[in-house]
Amino acid sequence: MLNYNLCFIRKEDRVLMINRHHAPLKGMWNGVGGKLEPGETPYDSVIREAWEETGIGLRSARFGGIVTWETDGRFAGGMYVYTADLPEEYKDAFASPAESEEGILAWKAVDWVVQPDNQGIAGHVRHFLPPMLAGAEPSEYRCIFKEGKLQACLTMPLQEESARNAAAGAK
Template sequence: MYPYTICFIKRGNSLLLLNREKAPTKGLWNGVGGKFEPGESPLDCVLRETFEETGIRLADAQYRGVVSWESDGISTGGMYVFVAELPEDYIYPTPVKISEGILDWKSIDWTLSERNLGIGEMIPYYLPAILNGECLEHRCTFLNHRLTGYAAVPLTLEVHS
């Protein structure tokens, strides 16, 4: 079981992203989420973390697979990925400062734009598939802290909500 969850909250053509103040993605825009508490399922964790970080109480989030990573030949982690969709008229004023960083709505086009150095390196590889409803394992390979490989493969891990 991986130790983390991440959720991309969608409203129309925008995502609620967090510019994180802490490593390992310090200074980059990313989804919201975090670490499991004892006894939590991936869904329980992502719903709790989303509420803690945004104040938005989601009724549900759609499981979209996992992102795993290997650094310098060693498997070093992974996370369960979810997408939650809010109504287009949902009001959530941003930017807003929270303890984790700054929350703001960013267009999907901006998030996926070529050479966007403000977004985590892995996100442009796996985000299109998860927004398209695909449920895959996204394997990322790093060498000397730089992304050197990516593969989307059929999911082999089972998740219990």
């Protein structure tokens, strides 16, 4: 099992992003999420993290795949990634930008998020977010870093065990 999760909450052609106050990725825009707690399923964790970071109570989230990373040739970690539509009751209630303990929350246009020259977004997001938002079959997105710079993001079939772990607890 992986230790982290990430969620991209969609509202029409925008996704809710957080500009993190703390490492990792301090000062960069990314989805909301965090660390799985002991005994927690990835699905339950992403629902909890979305609530804690945004105050949005998601009724469901779609598993999009896993993102793993290698640093200088060694496995360095990974996360379960989900997408969710903003529940109807929050459509008018959630103003942005909004300050939170974790960072600044704001709705960002998907086209802006995935721009190749956008230096304010975590660099690997533009590789895995478009297929996830399009509803593609969950995959593994293996990000390869060398000396702290993203070299490649490979899309690979998802191992059955990873898919089972991510779906556990889904309603």
